[in-house]
Amino acid sequence: MNPLYTVAEIRQIEEAAARRLPEGALMQRAGQAAANAALDLLPFSTSRARVLVLAGPGNNGGDALEASAHLAFAGAQITILHFAGGQPTSAEREQALQRARGSTAKFEELAPAAIAAQEWNLVVDGLFGIGLKRPLEGAMRALVDAVNALPCQRLALDVPSGLDADSGAIVGPDGAAVRATHTITFIGDKPGLHTCDGRDCAGAVQVARLDIEPTLFQSSRQHLNDVKFFSRHLRARRHNTHKGSYGNVAVIGGARGMAGAAILAARAALMSGAGRVYACFAEDAPAYDGAHPELMCRLAGDFDMDSAALAAGPGLGTGPAARAALARAIGSGSPLLLDADALNLLAAEPALQAALAERGAPVVVTPHPLEAARLLGVSVTVVQADRLSAARELAQRLRAVVVLKGSGTVLATQDGHTVINTTGNPALATAGTGDVLSGLCASLLAQGWPAWEAALAAVWLHGMAADVLVTEGAGPIGVTAGELIPAIRTALNRMVQHHAR
Numbered sequence: 179m180n181p182l183y184t185v186a187e188i189r190q191i192e193e194a195a196a197r198r199l200p201e202g203a204l205m206q207r208a209g210q211a212a213a214n215a216a217l218d219l220l221p222f223s224t225s226r227a228r229v230l231v232l233a234g235p236g237n238n239g240g241d242a243l244e245a246s247a248h249l250a251f252a253g254a255q256i257t258i259l260h261f262a263g264g265q266p267t268s269a270e271r272e273q274a275l276q277r278a279r280g281s282t283a284k285f286e287e288l289a290p291a292a293i294a295a296q297e298w299n300l301v302v303d304g305l306f307g308i309g310l311k312r313p314l315e316g317a318m319r320a321l322v323d324a325v326n327a328l329p330c331q332r333l334a335l336d337v338p339s340g341l342d343a344d345s346g347a348i349v350g351p352d353g354a355a356v357r358a359t360h361t362i363t364f365i366g367d368k369p370g371l372h373t374c375d376g377r378d379c380a381g382a383v384q385v386a387r388l389d390i391e392p393t394l395f396q397s398s399r400q401h402l403n404d405v406k407f408f409s410r411h412l413r414a415r416r417h418n419t420h421k422g423s424y425g426n427v428a429v430i431g432g433a434r435g436m437a438g439a440a441i442l443a444a445r446a447a448l449m450s451g452a453g454r455v456y457a458c459f460a461e462d463a464p465a466y467d468g469a470h471p472e473l474m475c476r477l478a479g480d481f482d483m484d485s486a487a488l489a490a491g492p493g494l495g496t497g498p499a500a501r502a503a504l505a506r507a508i509g510s511g512s513p514l515l516l517d518a519d520a521l522n523l524l525a526a527e528p529a530l531q532a533a534l535a536e537r538g539a540p541v542v543v544t545p546h547p548l549e550a551a552r553l554l555g556v557s558v559t560v561v562q563a564d565r566l567s568a569a570r571e572l573a574q575r576l577r578a579v580v581v582l583k584g585s586g587t588v589l590a591t592q593d594g595h596t597v598i599n600t601t602g603n604p605a606l607a608t609a610g611t612g613d614v615l616s617g618l619c620a621s622l623l624a625q626g627w628p629a630w631e632a633a634l635a636a637v638w639l640h641g642m643a644a645d646v647l648v649t650e651g652a653g654p655i656g657v658t659a660g661e662l663i664p665a666i667r668t669a670l671n672r673m674v675q676h677h678a679r
């Protein structure tokens with residue numbers, strides 16, 4: 179199910195496959211697949227299509243040269259910017275170059291201004307793939323900037339040039355990358371196409387496995403999120419049930435001036451199916467939530483932490499009352515989600531980390547990159563440079579399921595299984611959406627979901643709700659966290675209707 183492979187793993191598969199095939203077969207297959215993907219993006223009358231092909235100095239360029247010959251043969255007007263580089267190239271790349279030279283494709287040298295001055299139907303990015311080793315600079319950067327400014331679609335071959343295929347970070351410092359509308363990636367899907375800058379640079383991703391024997395693909399420890407990972411926990415509701423059948427959630431948060439965060443989390447828990455929801459405030463508890471009187475407002479100090487699944491952190495603050503409430507939550511035997519200020523308190527207090535490590539009950543932590551950086555004792559830059567490793571490291575240290583939020587949220591278990599979420603969009607970049615995610619995940623924990631599947635489903639539904647709102651024209655600009663909550667309820671019920679046993 180949607181495995182992801184590191185560059186090292188791709189190289190292993192590629193080498194094993196190449197040993198079983200005639201020289202150049204893989205590149206020819208890649209070129210054919212690239213040409214087919216390009217044809218899908220061209221106007222019907224291919225003969226009128228003007229395609230700019232960027233062919234870099236390595237085998238990514240070889241793929242582009244193979245594709246150029248196929249597209250020229252299909253009648254498209256092909257212009258190739260060929261970067262031969264200073265290094266000796268592979269035999270298969272030489273063969274690809276000869277095939278391109280033997281076609282109607284034109285080899286030209288175009289300055290960025292000349293590229294911008296012409297009308298193109300498509301750009302094919304075959305500058306660099308998994309062999310990129312340093313930032314794109316000088317003429318390469320100017321070329322990428324000019325290509326990104328074109329109004330046409332851009333098809334990246336294997337990896338958008340300039341992007342790290344493992345991490346999804348633009349190779350820096352101060353690097354640049356092609357912002358492709360589509361990417362056809364070869365042999366196997368890659369994590370860097372789906373997280374950090376990956377979603378902005380790769381666009382719509384398709385995988386071309388190049389007819390490599392499945393036995394050459396070792397089982398992967400990295401996957402894209404998928405409903406199949408958690409659908410077995412979806413349950414249609416029986417008539418003969420009551421609110422106690424669906425568990426209790428207690429949100430622990432809401433310090434003075436931040437009560438709204440706790441309310442958002444509590445409303446999310448309520449509308450994703452928890453039987454009872456308590457909003458527990460570190461300092462002053464409001465009498466009730468006017469919009470949702472179903473919520474029971476309490477002072478955190480008065481609440482029995484063993485009586486509910488806990489979501490500690492939304493607006494909690496880092497004062498003495500907050501710390502006391504967090505210590506009691508960690509010391510309880512309840513399923514526990516930690517977010518926001520709970521994570522900041524945890525980062526500052528090794529004693530709390532030690533108590534967390536002693537817990538027997540499940541723990542889910544949901545940091546954004548800065549909270550993860552504080553917990554790991556590194557900079558945000560380090561976290562974002564390798565989000566998958568950061569999530570795995572944190573899961574091991576805290577013995578918890580980790581949800582590292584951001585574009586392409588990364589989830590990790592303490593034994594190293596890593597999943598990148600594929601739903602969601604910039605509508606989520608607004609205050610309160612993290613509180614909503616906390617309440618949703620705690621609600622699934624309260625309803626008996628295991629921590630890993632609760633986190634996978636919560637992140638999927640949270641992003642899907644944002645995607646539905648955007649599809650309905652209500653975003654991504656201006657969507658509020660509160661609007662996500664009814665959309666999550668709808669997405670959850672639709673998922674139950676389709677998948678529940």
Ligand SMILES: NC(=O)C1=CN([C@@H]2O[C@H](COP(=O)(O)OP(=O)(O)OC[C@H]3O[C@@H](n4cnc5c(N)ncnc54)[C@H](OP(=O)(O)O)[C@@H]3O)[C@@H](O)[C@H]2O)[C@H](O)CC1
Pocket residue numbers: 192196204205208234235236237238239241263265270305306307308309310311312313314315318335336337364365
């Ligand atoms: N091998 C096969 O049968 C198949 C390969 N596939 C495609 O091949 C690429 C990987 O090819 P590779 O040659 O390893 O790497 P790249 O083409 O990505 O680029 C490496 C060359 O680029 C130079 N380089 C690297 N960074 C820069 C930079 N910032 N500026 C300029 N030049 C750069 C590098 O030179 P060095 O000086 O660093 O040595 C290399 O010359 C893979 O992505 C696929 O597209 C097929 O998919 C499958 C078959």
Ligand SMILES: [K+]
Pocket residue numbers: 238303304305306307334335336337338339
């Ligand atoms: K590329």
